[in-house]
Amino acid sequence: MTDQTLDQADGTASLDSELGPTGRPHREFPEPAALRSHGPARIIALCNQKGGVGKTTTSINLGAALAEYGRRVLAIDFDPQGALSAGLGVQSHDVTTIYDLLLSRQLDPIDAIQKSSVEGLDVIPANIDLSAAEVHLVNEVAREQILAGVLKRVAPLYDVILIDCQPSLGLLTVNALTAAHGVVIPLECEYFALRGVALLIETIDKVRDRLNPAIQLDGILATMYDARTLHSREVLERVIGAFGDDVLETVITRTVKFPDATVAAVPITEFAPEHQASKAYRQLARELVFRGAVA
Numbered sequence: 112m113t114d115q116t117l118d119q120a121d122g123t124a125s126l127d128s129e130l131g132p133t134g135r136p137h138r139e140f141p142e143p144a145a146l147r148s149h150g151p152a153r154i155i156a157l158c159n160q161k162g163g164v165g166k167t168t169t170s171i172n173l174g175a176a177l178a179e180y181g182r183r184v185l186a187i188d189f190d191p192q193g194a195l196s197a198g199l200g201v202q203s204h205d206v207t208t209i210y211d212l213l214l215s216r217q218l219d220p221i222d223a224i225q226k227s228s229v230e231g232l233d234v235i236p237a238n239i240d241l242s243a244a245e246v247h248l249v250n251e252v253a254r255e256q257i258l259a260g261v262l263k264r265v266a267p268l269y270d271v272i273l274i275d276c277q278p279s280l281g282l283l284t285v286n287a288l289t290a291a292h293g294v295v296i297p298l299e300c301e302y303f304a305l306r307g308v309a310l311l312i313e314t315i316d317k318v319r320d321r322l323n324p325a326i327q328l329d330g331i332l333a334t335m336y337d338a339r340t341l342h343s344r345e346v347l348e349r350v351i352g353a354f355g356d357d358v359l360e361t362v363i364t365r366t367v368k369f370p371d372a373t374v375a376a377v378p379i380t381e382f383a384p385e386h387q388a389s390k391a392y393r394q395l396a397r398e399l400v401f402r403g404a405v406a
């Protein structure tokens with residue numbers, strides 16, 4: 112019996128004969144069953160202190176793909192650059208933002224929720240004000256747990272909350288890790304991809320020890336993969352060598368469609384629904400449901 116037929120024996124995912132880019136047999140994860148009821152949300156932080164690795168792109172498109180599968184998704188823009196808010200075409204000025212919610216307990220987080228163009232995908236926006244949050248929060252009691260407190264109010268309304276972190280390991284990111292049940296680490300298939308990941312894992316371990324014992328690593332997501340370059344393939348090999356099965360089987364390839372979709376302020380799953388990149392984010396959504404990271 113080959114490995115493939117062994118894997119197929121549980122009947123949960125279909126395999127074809129080729130190996131996927133992560134060296135495991137390529138498989139399509141099954142379409143998730145419809146949910147009969149919704150909430151409370153599992154909270155996932157998209158986190159990597161390295162800039163430009165696909166955190167925001169993944170928050171937007173994973174969120175849209177999960178919404179397509181009938182999941183109720185709330186995306187939290189947790190970066191003062193406001194890229195998630197812009198990418199989903201929601202207002203981030205003259206509205207209540209995540210910064211306001213962190214600073215004032217009088218505000219109801221539900222009032223800050225905005226609808227995106229995707230049915231089932233909502234957003235709490237951010238803007239540059241959030242860059243002052245670390246300074247303002249540093250003297251607060253239980254300063255690492257403030258976001259967790261905010262999300263408690265909205266969690267019952269959603270199946271999953273995605274937090275798009277900023278590229279730093281500061282107090283905001285520690286707040287995200289303290290609020291989260293799981294972390295997804297997007298990793299660009301580039302030469303310096305692994306640099307800094309040890310520090311990130313160390314930070315997650317510290318948060319697990321001191322603040323949030325239940326936090327799990329949901330997976331490492333290889334992004335901007337280019338199968339045509341030996342370089343990309345070598346980086347992915349090294350990532351798998353270092354992290355094994357923590358590396359998600361879904362790999363996001365590099366395509367110019369992402370910047371194009373950003374300009375249009377819609378997820379790629381709406382901008383180019385049949386594009387291979389849209390299919391990849393749907394596969395990621397199915398994989399995370401399959402792994403139990405999402406209901």
Ligand SMILES: Nc1ncnc2c1ncn2[C@@H]1O[C@H](COP(=O)(O)OP(=O)(O)OP(=O)(O)O)[C@@H](O)[C@H]1O
Nearest residue numbers: 162163164165166167168278335364365366369370
């Ligand atoms: N798979 C991809 N192929 C090509 N371009 C991509 C891909 N994923 C993201 N991009 C582009 O790369 C840039 C950085 O992506 P993104 O903003 O998602 O990263 P980030 O990790 O959120 O960055 P930051 O750390 O600045 O918040 C964006 O211009 C985005 O459109």
Ligand SMILES: [Mg+2]
Nearest residue numbers: 166167190194
């Ligand atoms: Mg970002």
